[in-house]
Amino acid sequence: MRHTDLLVVGGGPAGLATALHAARAGLDTVVAEPRPAPVDKACGEGLMPGAVRALTALGLHAPGHPLTGIRYVQGPCRVEAPFRRGEGLGVRRTALHTVLHRAVLDAGVPVLPLRVDAVRQDADGVTVPGAELRARWLVAADGLHSPVRRSLGLDRPTRTAPRYGLRRHYAVPPWTSHVEVHWGPDAEAYVTPLGPRLVGVALLTSRREPYDTQLAGFPELAARLPPHTAV
Ligand SMILES: Cc1cc2nc3c(=O)[nH]c(=O)nc-3n(C[C@H](O)[C@H](O)[C@H](O)COP(=O)(O)OP(=O)(O)OC[C@H]3O[C@@H](n4cnc5c(N)ncnc54)[C@H](O)[C@@H]3O)c2cc1C
Structure with a gap:
């Protein structure tokens, strides 16, 4: 079983930026992102100031x-x-992803090619069933339709x-x-x-x-x- 401080599910812009801040704050951090880099997405591609x-x-x-x-x-x-x-x-999304992904790897954060659809939560952290992975903290950065949010019963009807x-x-x-x-x-x-x-x-x-x-x-x-x- 691999133990880590923070598991970030989803390696889009939010997940990668979170992982970078966490690693720089001294947390042992792992990102789970099943899609190979650079990840692309239908997007307006405009970063506001x-x-x-x-x-x-x-x-x-x-x-x-x-x-x-x-x-x-x-x-x-x-x-x-x-x-x-x-x-x-x-x-371009691919350019933004490349820059963030490179920085995350440079900070020593592994990006695992792993899809996390559900986690088991207890008083001390979360376990990813079937992945031999345990973390004290979890960030669900798995996008608009977040499977993790759904699995934890936090979805709200649209x-x-x-x-x-x-x-x-x-x-x-x-x-x-x-x-x-x-x-x-x-x-x-x-x-x-x-x-x-x-x-x-x-x-x-x-x-x-x-x-x-x-x-x-x-x-x-x-x-x-x-x-x-x-x-
Ligand atoms: C048409 C359109 C135009 C837009 N234009 C703009 C714009 O101009 N400017 C702007 O700032 N925003 C824009 N947005 C919004 C922007 O795309 C999102 O806010 C942004 O992508 C959110 O980033 P994120 O990292 O939270 O999620 P995402 O970019 O969706 O990343 C989520 C990541 O999680 C991964 N993932 C999903 N499920 C799992 C799982 N089960 N396990 C592990 N990983 C998983 C996915 O592979 C993905 O890489 C637009 C959106 C749309 C639809």
Whole structure:
């Protein structure tokens, strides 16, 4: 049986940042993440200024495109505001994951290729059945649908309809340093500059339809993103 101070279930941004802080605070820490690095995910890929400060506080820097503010667009209407304090950063999930994952390994934290669907809890800690792993503390950083949260009976019923995330990148120069959020009847499109010739578009939608069908609901945006530039 392996004994550790802290088990972090989930090696996404939250889990890796938690593991790094814990290791630097002197806790013997283990991360369980079944997916190989770098882990990708449908995401708008915009770090707000607070997240950039949090990354800097960890001594880390991820490559990306500076973000100066946020703009909301609905048909002919738009409203925008600059960030009040500091810049944000448009950064590929894979680039962010690589930086955090490297730092965690450098801090001596093992990232085990392990899926944890349930834990047994007692007065002194938690045990992962079948994994010969025991920890004094557990952080469930296993994402929105957290199996660990469910297994511990901490799930709460959701009252809203499910939404789906879709994402595509385009090799076009960004037309703005703002994150743009385009509002449609059933979906939002998050547009983020990621590099000198790279723009990411993430759709958050309540309709289960292909990406191209959903993008057609945002004609102004679709006109800026010729299909042949999709990467
Ligand atoms: C369309 C869309 C756009 C978004 N845009 C933005 C944005 O622009 N900026 C922003 O900051 N946020 C954005 N978000 C939200 C952002 O993606 C999440 O807040 C962020 O990924 C949460 O990080 P996390 O580490 O908590 O979880 P995740 O990134 O979901 O990571 C969870 C990890 O846990 C692992 N895992 C799952 N189950 C288990 C298990 N049983 N055992 C072990 N490991 C497990 C998974 O493999 C995964 O690596 C967006 C989300 C969507 C859907």
